[in-house]
Amino acid sequence: MDIREHTGTEYGTSRASSTSGxxxxxxxxxxxxxxxxxxxxxxxxxxxxxxxLLAVLLLSPIMLLCAIAIALESRGPIxxxxxxVGRDGxxxxxxxxxxxxxxxxxxxxxxxxxxxxxxxxxxxxxxRKTSLDELxxxxxxxxxxxxxxxxxxxxxxxxTIHPLRDRCGVHYxxxxxxxxxxxxxxxxxxxxxxxxxxxxxxKQLSLWEDITILFKTVAVVFSKKDYAEGNExxxxxxxxxxxxxxxxxxxxxxxTDTQVLKKIS
Numbered sequence: 092m093d094i095r096e097h098t099g100t101e102y103g104t105s106r107a108s109s110t111s112g113x114x115x116x117x118x119x120x121x122x123x124x125x126x127x128x129x130x131x132x133x134x135x136x137x138x139x140x141x142x143x144l145l146a147v148l149l150l151s152p153i154m155l156l157c158a159i160a161i162a163l164e165s166r167g168p169i170x171x172x173x174x175x176v177g178r179d180g181x182x183x184x185x186x187x188x189x190x191x192x193x194x195x196x197x198x199x200x201x202x203x204x205x206x207x208x209x210x211x212x213x214x215x216x217x218x219r220k221t222s223l224d225e226l227x228x229x230x231x232x233x234x235x236x237x238x239x240x241x242x243x244x245x246x247x248x249x250x251t252i253h254p255l256r257d258r259c260g261v262h263y264x265x266x267x268x269x270x271x272x273x274x275x276x277x278x279x280x281x282x283x284x285x286x287x288x289x290x291x292x293x294k295q296l297s298l299w300e301d302i303t304i305l306f307k308t309v310a311v312v313f314s315k316k317d318y319a320e321g322n323e324x325x326x327x328x329x330x331x332x333x334x335x336x337x338x339x340x341x342x343x344x345x346x347t348d349t350q351v352l353k354k355i356s
C-alpha cells in the first residue's frame with residue numbers, strides 16, 4: 092500500500108487563539124497519582140492494544156473498501172504519514188487515509204486553507220466527516236506511538252500548544268485517536284480550550300473516563316457534530332465569539348439596570 096509522507100515541519104499554526112490568559116492558570120505541572128501511573132503504564136496500554144487489535148480485525152473489510160474507494164477516485168497513495176508530537180515531546184509518524192488530492196499544498200494545515208474544499212476529494216470528505224480517515228491510526232496504537240484515548244497529536248510547528256502541554260504535564264501521556272477535546276468541540280476547539288481539556292483528562296485519568304470517552308466518540312461520529320474544514324473553522328468560531336460577546340453585553344446591561352433600580356429605590 093502506498094504511503095505519502097508529510098513532514099509537517101513547515102506547517103503554520105492552524106488554530107488561532109490567544110493563550111496569554113492561559114499561561115497564568117496552566118503553569119502548574121500536574122503529577123499523576125500512583126494509581127493513575129499504574130493504570131497508564133500497564134492497564135491503559137494493554138486495554139488500548141487489545142481493543143485496537145480487535146478493531147483492526149473487525150474493521151478490516153471497511154478499511155479495504157476505503158482503500159479501494161481512494162484508489163479509484165484519484166491518483167496518489169492510499170495512506171500518508173505525517174510527523175506529530177507525542178509522548179514526552181518525541182516525534183512520531185501518524186498514519187491516515189489520504190483524503191486530499193496530491194496537488195494540495197503539502198505544508199499548510201487544512202484549517203489554514205481558504206479553498207480547502209477544492210483539494211478534498213469526495214471520498215476524502217466522507218472519510219473526514221465520518222472519521223474513517225483516522226482508522227489507520229489503529230496501527231499507531233499497536234506500535235505504541237499512540238493510545239486509543241488521549242490528547243490530539245499535532246504537527247511540530249504548532250508552536251503555541253506544545254509548551255503549554257509540556258508545562259501542564261500532558262505529554263506524560265501518549266496521544267490518542269480520540270479524547271476529551273475531540274468529543275467536546277471536535278474541529279471547533281481553540282488552543283487554550285484544547286489544553287484545558289487535555290489537563291482535565293490527565294487529572295481524571297482512569298478506566299471509567301476512557302470508557303466514557305469511547306462511548307461519546309461513537310455518538311459524536313454518528314452525529315457529525317462540530318465538523319468543519321478550512322475557513323469554515325474560523326467562520327464558525329467567529330460566529331460563536333460574536334454570540335458570546337452579545338450574551339455577555341446583555342448580561343452586563345441587565346446588571347447595570349438592576350444596579351440603577353437599586354439606587355433609585
